Amino acid sequence: MSEPIRLSKRVIELTGCSRREAELYIEGGWVTVNGVVIDEPQFKVLEHKVALLPNASPAPLASVTLLLNLPADMEANAVTLLSAASRWADDQTDIRPLKGHFTHLSSALPLQRQASGLLVFTQDWRTRRKLTDDAAKLEQEYVVEVAGTIAADGLERMRRGLRIKGQELPPAKVSWQNETHLRFPLKNPQPVQIVAMCEAVGLKVLSMKRIRIGGVPMGKLPAGQWRYLAAGERF
Known part of the structure; x- marks a missing residue:
């Protein structure tokens, strides 16, 4: 062999499988080249040792x-x-x-x-x-770092549901995680809902992180x- 060929062609020569099956073997991570898994059918080989791993299957790659x-x-x-x-x-x-x-x-x-x-x-x-x-229906949970002094009834207002710019927000199970961080479990929150809720009760959002989905x-x-x-x- 004097010219490099595609790895998929070498697998066909090795196994007698179809071109599509060769591609599936390679894309599925079942083919090694000199002992290293190569998952690109177009990878070029020359005098390399090409082999299939045990239990290799030409099945489509499972979605992840x-x-x-x-x-x-x-x-x-x-x-x-x-x-x-x-x-x-x-x-x-x-x-x-x-x-x-x-x-x-x-x-x-x-x-x-x-x-x-x-x-x-x-x-x-x-x-x-x-x-x-x-x-x-899916609850998304955020941890929100805030600054400022919350209104005396601020937490209770957020829990009951706020009215902001004419829009009624649903009740939220807001709670303090510590002195500077609030937990917000919300279903389908609007893009700036948490910032608006905090500002409505006197707090400024410094950062927020989503930590759970459902x-x-x-x-x-x-x-x-x-x-x-x-x-x-x-x-």
Whole structure:
């Protein structure tokens, strides 16, 4: 062999499979080149040792959902943080990160404006539909750093439901986490709802972070890193 060829062609020669099956083997992370998994069918090989891992299957890559802890002021560039290098080292799933996991991702349930924290990116149409169709039912929890002195009845007013610029806001189970941080569990909040609620009772928002969507918490996921949604987790 004197000219490099595509890895997919070498897999065809090795297994006798079809071109599509060869691509599925490679994209599924089942093919090694000199002992290293390569998941790009167009990768060029020459005198390399190409092999299939045990239990290899030419099945389409399963759809995945990624949970990202977005740092402050990074919302416009969130997708740039999704790579194999930024996966959380303590991710408890046994999913192998593959190039195909970072394509055709869509986000759902945007953060409050200027907020950081939990963002969801998914390839799974069922997850996307759940987050879209059930947005009004899913509770989103934010931790909000505030400054100023809250009105004497401010907390109770937020719990009963505020009226802001002619709009009635539903009751909210707001509580103090500590002297400077409030917890806001809200269903389908408007883009600037938390800031408006705080200002209505004399508080200024310094920062806010979403820490949970439905039954899925962000937990100890570090800022700027992501993990896979585990099989048993449900929004």
